[in-house]
Amino acid sequence: xxxxxxxxxxxxxxxxxxxxxxxxxxxxxxxxxxxxxxxxxxxxxxxxxxxxxxxxxxxxxxxxxxxxxxxxxxxxxxxxxxxxxxxxxxxxxxxxxxxxxxxxxxxxxxxxxxxxxxxxxxxxxxxxxxxxxxxxxxxxxxxxxxxxxxxxxxxxxxxxxxxxxxxxxxxxxxxxxxxxxxxxxxxxxxxxxxxxxxxxxxxxxxxxxxxxxxxxxxxxxxxxxxxxxxxxxxxxxxxxxxxxxxxxxxxxxxxxxxxxxxxxxxxxxxxxxxxxxxxxxxxxxxxxxxxxxxxxxxxxxxxxxxxxxxxxxxxxxxxxxxxxxxxxxxxxxxxxxxxxxxxxxxxxxxxxxxxxxxxxxxxxxxxxxxxxxxxxxxxxxxxxxxxxxxxxxxxxxxxxxxxxxxxxxxxxxxxxxxxxxxxxxxxxxxxxxxxxxxxxxxxxxxxxxxxxxxxxxxxxxxxxxxxxxxxxxxxxxxxxxxxxxxxxxxxxxxxxxxxxxxxxxxxxxxxxxxxxxxxxxxxxxxxxxxxxxxxxxxxxxxxxxxxxxxxxxxxxxxxxxxxxxxxxxxxx
Numbered sequence: 001x002x003x004x005x006x007x008x009x010x011x012x013x014x015x016x017x018x019x020x021x022x023x024x025x026x027x028x029x030x031x032x033x034x035x036x037x038x039x040x041x042x043x044x045x046x047x048x049x050x051x052x053x054x055x056x057x058x059x060x061x062x063x064x065x066x067x068x069x070x071x072x073x074x075x076x077x078x079x080x081x082x083x084x085x086x087x088x089x090x091x092x093x094x095x096x097x098x099x100x101x102x103x104x105x106x107x108x109x110x111x112x113x114x115x116x117x118x119x120x121x122x123x124x125x126x127x128x129x130x131x132x133x134x135x136x137x138x139x140x141x142x143x144x145x146x147x148x149x150x151x152x153x154x155x156x157x158x159x160x161x162x163x164x165x166x167x168x169x170x171x172x173x174x175x176x177x178x179x180x181x182x183x184x185x186x187x188x189x190x191x192x193x194x195x196x197x198x199x200x201x202x203x204x205x206x207x208x209x210x211x212x213x214x215x216x217x218x219x220x221x222x223x224x225x226x227x228x229x230x231x232x233x234x235x236x237x238x239x240x241x242x243x244x245x246x247x248x249x250x251x252x253x254x255x256x257x258x259x260x261x262x263x264x265x266x267x268x269x270x271x272x273x274x275x276x277x278x279x280x281x282x283x284x285x286x287x288x289x290x291x292x293x294x295x296x297x298x299x300x301x302x303x304x305x306x307x308x309x310x311x312x313x314x315x316x317x318x319x320x321x322x323x324x325x326x327x328x329x330x331x332x333x334x335x336x337x338x339x340x341x342x343x344x345x346x347x348x349x350x351x352x353x354x355x356x357x358x359x360x361x362x363x364x365x366x367x368x369x370x371x372x373x374x375x376x377x378x379x380x381x382x383x384x385x386x387x388x389x390x391x392x393x394x395x396x397x398x399x400x401x402x403x404x405x406x407x408x409x410x411x412x413x414x415x416x417x418x419x420x421x422x423x424x425x426x427x428x429x430x431x432x433x434x435x436x437x438x439x440x441x442x443x444x445x446x447x448x449x450x451x452x453x454x455x456x457x458x459x460x461x462x463x464x465x466x467x468x469x470x471x472x473x474x475x476x477x478x479x480x481x482x483x484x485x486x487x488x489x490x491x492x493x494x495x496x497x498x499x500x501x502x503x504x505x506x507x508x509x510x511x512x513x514x515x516x517x518x519x520x521x522x523x524x525x526x527x528x529x530x531x532x533x534x535x536x537x538x539x540x541x542x543x544x545x546x547x548x549x550x551x552x553x554x555x556x557x558x559x560x561x562x563x564x565x566x567x568x569x570x571x572x
Contacts, residue, residue: 015077015139015140016077016079017079017140019140019141019142019145020081020084020140020141020142020145021141021142021144021145022081022084022137022141022145022148022149023145023148023192024088024133024145024148024149024151024152025148025151025152025181025184025192025195025196025199026191026192026195027088028088028092028152029195031045031048031052031092032045032092035048036048040103042096042097042099042100042103043096043100045092045096046093046096046097046100049089049090049092049093049096050093052085052089053086053089053090053093056082056085056086056089057086059082060080060082060083060086062086074086074087074132074136076139078140083136084133084136084137084140084141087129087130087132087133087136088129088133090129091126091127091129091130091133091152091156092126094122094123094125094126094129095122095123095126095156095159097119097122098119098120098121098122098123098126098163099119101115101116101118101119101122102115102116102119102163105119119163120160120163120164123156123159123160123163124160126156126160127153127156127157127160130149130152130153130156130157131153133149133152133153134146134149134150134152134153137149142303143303143304143306144184144187144303147180147183147184147303147306148180148184150176150180151176151177151180151181151184154173154174154176154177154180155173155174155177155199155203157173158170158171158172158173158174158176158177158206159206161173162174162206162209162210165213167210167213167214168210168214170206170210171207171210171211171214174203174206174207174210175207177199177203178200178203178207179311181196181197181199181200181203182196182200183302183306183311184196185197185200186299186302186314186315186318186319187298187299187300187302187303187318188299239261239320241316241319241320241323241382242382242383242384242387243382243384244316244382245316246316246317246320247313247316247317248313248317249301249305249313249314250297250301252297253294253297253298253301253317256290256293256294256297257294257317257321259290260287260290260291260294260321260324260325261324263283263286263287263290264287264324264327264328267280267283267284267287267328267331268331268444280335281332281335281336284328284329284331284332284335285332287328288325288328288329288332291321291324291325291328292325294321295318295321295322295325298314298317298318298321299318301314302314302318315381319380319381319382322376322380323377323380326373326376326377327377327442327444327445329369329373330370330373330374330377330445331444331445331448333366333369333370333373334370334445334448334449334452336366337363337366337367337370337401337452338448338451338452340358340362340363340366341363341401341452341455341459343357343358344358344360344363344408344459345459348466349411349466349470350408350411350412351412355412360405360406360408360409360412361405361409363401363402363405363408364402364405364406364409367398367399367401367402367405368402370394370398371395371398371399371402374391374394374395374398375395377391377442378391384441386437386438386440386441387441387442389437389438389441390437390438390441390442390446393437393449394442394445394449397449397452397453397456400426400429400430400456401452401456403422403425403426403429404423404426404456404459404460404463406422407419407420407422407423407426407463407467408463410422411463411467411470416467416470416471416474417471419467420464420467420468420471423460423463423464423467424464426460427457427460427461427464430456430457430460431457
């Protein structure tokens with residue numbers, strides 16, 4: 001009889017669903033801020049995590065026996081993304097309990113070693129659940145979620161090592177978390193990028209404590225050298241970003257970026273001309289869409305490469321593409337602002353009729369868009385002094401035009417005094433000397449900003465004169481109306497031979513003297529004890545006897561009540 005082949009053990013089944021996506025850091029920050037940690041109430045957050053965990057157990061039917069606890073293993077394969085929240089909430093609950101015990105121990109009069117030991121145990125439990133979340137995400141989630149979960153686990157493990165005063169291990173884990181957060185912040189949108197940057201700021205004092213206890217000097221650029229040495233061979237493109245060569249590792253990304261650059265170069269000539277049409281604005285909209293697709297492709301490639309890949313090259317590539325994209329948005333908004341200013345130069349006053357073709361609030365909206373774009377340019381890496389000065393000059397020009405539009409809004413609403421005050425302030429700001437700006441910092445934008453800045457003093461002076469003329473006309477009308485009213489009042493009253501001067505002149509008037517009696521405190525009061533009637537001895541004795549009898553009756557009543565209650569309790 002032939003032997004049967006041995007049956008191979010079945011391994012873990014492959015997930016049949018699409019990879020889940022979970023923003024671990026944004027989810028954690030939202031839950032913390034809404035449930036107590038905004039006020040540093042870790043007990044409330046721990047209680048919230050307990051309730052949240054119970055609701056997840058009920059919804060997912062993940063029960064642990066009825067009555068007596070019976071542990072159930074976490075499933076290897078599932079179709080519901082809510083299973084990811086179970087290890088995440090468990091880790092958050094353990095972390096919150098540990099921080100609560102640590103805070104209570106710090107606020108106590110004397111150090112409690114049991115509380116400290118318990119808090120370290122809870123931090124260790126949070127690390128276990130974070131590693132479980134990391135393992136589950138590697139099996140069921142996309143690459144971005146895996147990096148996010150790894151950063152979360154590195155943060156909790158670094159915090160645990162920091163509490164145990166394992167400075168070297170804590171520094172290694174915290175640096176790993178910082179590197180992952182920097183990588184994810186570049187590949188995230190604006191809101192999530194802000195969360196990652198805030199997380200990096202929270203890691204700074206913890207890393208400083210580790211370096212201090214290890215006796216090291218702070219060096220923020222240690223990761224940059226590692227990233228530069230571990231960079232892969234990339235394709236040179238002949239492009240540069242703020243003095244650094246841009247090299248793109250992916251051919252697909254390179255083709256998209258070069259296509260966007262060709263479209264931007266073709267639109268630059270139309271942006272420099274004074275006459276622009278609606279088709280040019282539409283082309284800028286198409287270019288913005290192309291840049292958005294290129295940035296999405298760059299972010300996906302960055303996530304696929306991971307934090308251990310050529311992070312320096314991808315960082316420069318993403319910053320270069322974002323800078324060109326923002327510059328094209330600034331060009332588009334400058335064209336719209338220039339057209340609006342040309343319409344403003346054709347009118348002489350802001351009335352209800354002229355508002356049909358010119359609305360000053362639209363100009364304010366263009367200025368706000370330009371301000372946001374310039375702020376995003378200042379947040380890009382590798383900013384030098386020349387770039388900061390150029391952005392400051394451009395921002396100041398935009399704010400001056402916004403002040404001009406705001407004065408025109410007041411003027412259209414019938415508030416010439418407010419408009420005159422703003423224009424007076426603006427005229428003094430325009431007369432100030434402008435700092436020298438290097439035109440090579442932003443060659444695409446410098447010419448347009450110089451053009452609108454040159455016309456600003458004449459426009460401010462023109463509208464200031466118009467507002468002052470309007471104020472003079474209104475004051476003349478007001479004075480004529482006052483004179484007519486005064487003449488009408490004088491005509492209605494009977495004529496008088498003479499009119500008294502008003503206000504009357506100063507003259508002396510008699511004043512009532514103030515008398516102070518200095519002898520009254522020296523007078524001694526007379527003794528009237530002999531005149532007052534004296535109480536008799538018999539009446540005083542009767543009063544004392546009455547009070548004593550009342551107290552005796554009260555004591556007897558209380559004693560009787562006590563005996564009755566004792567009899568009741570003694571019954572069986």
